[in-house]
Amino acid sequence: MRVFVSVVMVSAMTLTACSGWRDSGANPRNWFGGSTSTRVAADSNAQPSSPSDRQTGNPLIEDAGADVLVRRNVSVIQRTGILRRRNQTVIYEGTLIAEVTDLTVEQVPTGAIIRVTGLPQREGAFDVRLLRVNEDGPIDGIMEYTLNAYQPVATRVGLTRTREVKAGAFLSNAELEEIREIRVRAARNVRSTRR
Numbered sequence: 615m616r617v618f619v620s621v622v623m624v625s626a627m628t629l630t631a632c633s634g635w636r637d638s639g640a641n642p643r644n645w646f647g648g649s650t651s652t653r654v655a656a657d658s659n660a661q662p663s664s665p666s667d668r669q670t671g672n673p674l675i676e677d678a679g680a681d682v683l684v685r686r687n688v689s690v691i692q693r694t695g696i697l698r699r700r701n702q703t704v705i706y707e708g709t710l711i712a713e714v715t716d717l718t719v720e721q722v723p724t725g726a727i728i729r730v731t732g733l734p735q736r737e738g739a740f741d742v743r744l745l746r747v748n749e750d751g752p753i754d755g756i757m758e759y760t761l762n763a764y765q766p767v768a769t770r771v772g773l774t775r776t777r778e779v780k781a782g783a784f785l786s787n788a789e790l791e792e793i794r795e796i797r798v799r800a801a802r803n804v805r806s807t808r809r
Contacts, residue, residue: 712802738766
């Protein structure tokens with residue numbers, strides 16, 4: 615009887631220790647758990663603007679903070695012709711999505727995949743991109759992104775599920791070593807997740 619009771623006690627203690635490891639912050643599967651949303655303060659004097667005027671209202675005045683709001687991403691497209699091949703540089707001029715509704719970080723053997731769901735103001739948003747704000751890596755352990763897309767203004771508002779867009783990005787294990795928090799910025803909110 616004593617052996618049976620001691621085996622049961624050891625088994626119970628082992629099983630409770632497993633659940634403690636499962637929920638602990640030391641377990642890599644628990645890194646970047648649920649995300650939280652923070653509202654961005656709305657400016658009462660703000661005017662809606664297009665990406666061509668760089669968020670200032672005047673295309674001749676350079677705004678120092680415009681790159682945070684409207685990210686310019688240069689893409690190289692290779693076009694081939696009959697006689698030659700040439701590369702064409704295209705500047706991405708997507709604007710910020712209205713709201714980030716979901717942010718998840720999924721662990722994979724070689725790093726992590728960031729999955730973001732956003733909600734534009736109108737239907738028809740396309741070429742959705744998750745762009746890094748800090749290109750050189752995390753600043754003070756924080757990796758920040760913006761969720762941008764080309765957004766037509768002449769479409770209907772529609773239902774929430776018809777406006778929903780998704781984007782993703784990959785972070786390697788080397789990059790994850792320096793990151794404590796991941797933030798995704800939209801026009802109305804910032805969604806973040808921490809280790």
